[in-house]
Amino acid sequence: MSGQLQLRDLHIEHRGDPLVNGIDLTLNAGHICALVGASGSGKSLTCLGMLDLLPDNLQRLSGELLLDGKTVTAQQLRGREIALVLQNPRSAFNPVRTLRQHAAETLAVRGIKGAQARMRMNEAVSDVGLVDIERVLDSCAFQLSGGMLQRMMIALALMAESRFLLADEPTSDLDVVAQARFLDLLERLTAQRGLGVLLVTHDMGVVARSCDHVAVMESGLIVEKADVRTLFDSPQSTAARALLHAHRTLTMEHASQ
Template sequence: MTDQHSATVVAPAAGDPAPAPGAPLLRVEDLEVVLPSGATTGTVIDKVSFAVDAGRTTGLIGESGSGKTMSAMSIVGLLPPEAVTSGRVTWRSEDLLTAAPRRLRQVRGREIGVIFQDPLAALNPIQTVGRQIGEILRRGGMARQQVRVRVLELLDRVGIPDPDQRIDVYPHELSGGMRQRVMIAMALAGEPQLIIADEPTTALDVTTQARILRLLADLREQEHLALLLVSHDLRVMAHVADDVVVMYAGRVAERGPAREVLERPRHPYTRALANNVPAVSTRSAIAEPLQGAPANPFERPAGCAFHPRCPLAQDRCRTEVPVLREVEPGRFSACHRAEEVLP
């Protein structure tokens, strides 16, 4: 791994038992992130709230620039500390936003694993994949004679063929799918309870995407993991996620059970995303292109950020920011006209 990532990962240690499946494991409440933009600053993540339950997959979806990755990376302290200005990130019963740097280094890897979007950029090009995975284990105190055996087990666990040969190769000698499997092996090395996967299939062909998603789903079930999956691809979410959080311009537009949100959206943005993917949409066999460009979080329009692209926009939408509200049991929407979205 790169120095930034490898230095923050430690090996597992005995800890509290994981919550029962379906129980809250992680809660993000009113998260706010402020970043510089030229001579000024902007609130790029604005009061974002969601939860990840034990044994379930929560998806963060939206177009590029919606704030998905930034929200996910803030959970494990991979943003500058001064950027996160308010909110809570409760891991079990502990607020990670107020945790000391030493404690965050313990959480990353041992309790929460991270799979980065571009494995070729995240992996160290001058170290073999076996050495990079082994570094995580050595940092946790594993005896050197045990490290290679454990690395081989991890490579085999994520479906890399001939692990005894692949353990000594460099990242550039592997295909994109194999590199992503190495990243998954590194995330598993700490035996975490939660894995954050940031666009893990973006650069892969369709067949390899399916294999990686199947691997993540199998690992979640067999290792009793929770998964926070970041993706712009609704087809990915339709196949993998239990719950979804739809983000737009740094805010939550809608959240709820994945199947219900994708099949019966209660926000015009979610409906537009679903109708843009025929395999997801239940209302049309023909894709309907999403009109307009995504809003810039640094320059959000007044009122609802989606209103310049919304066919339901009214005067109220142009002046009043909608509150995320429960529109039916377990379903939340930040739309003034959520009850009218269903056809």
């Protein structure tokens, strides 16, 4: 895959109060960009605003999306060029439908049905590292673990042939082993398939391990952008320094235990 996705001048407010102010982001195929910040900084709102999925009480005042330099709408991209992986993956699935039904619907949008659809389902589910494929596909979301559902969301993105993935705190509810497996998968798909990823997180350990570039948010603003090595070596913003200090403190505490 190849391409570039740009977000320009995203503004979101709640009853006249600004929540996100003039956000600009660029995602490139084959790279993972981290969007980091403390809780309430506007990271998740930025993801939802990009895809025009804000709750009714919030208003998107502006924000332009460009795919390979051409202006497009969120509706044109959502579920096609862009896929979203949520912190709570269960909320993305209808609880009374099987994952096979979800997959069939995703493929039907692309005109893929019957034997070809079954083959594509099996390939995608296998590609994200899920075993016992038939059991997984015939399960409902409540019958699978959070880590398995995270992988299934990525499998659906592969079925949709999405070029970009927005992952909103995807590892925060996973245990250490499941988190490592998820990041392994994300890194592999980025390298092998050229997926472009926006990884929303507050975990600087995840950033150091998996990301190429990072944008730091504070109070609805992006206050710093850098490649990961530069940010860790020489953070310029107060927000970045605070995140790195917290990360190093936790790392030292774990090392001493």
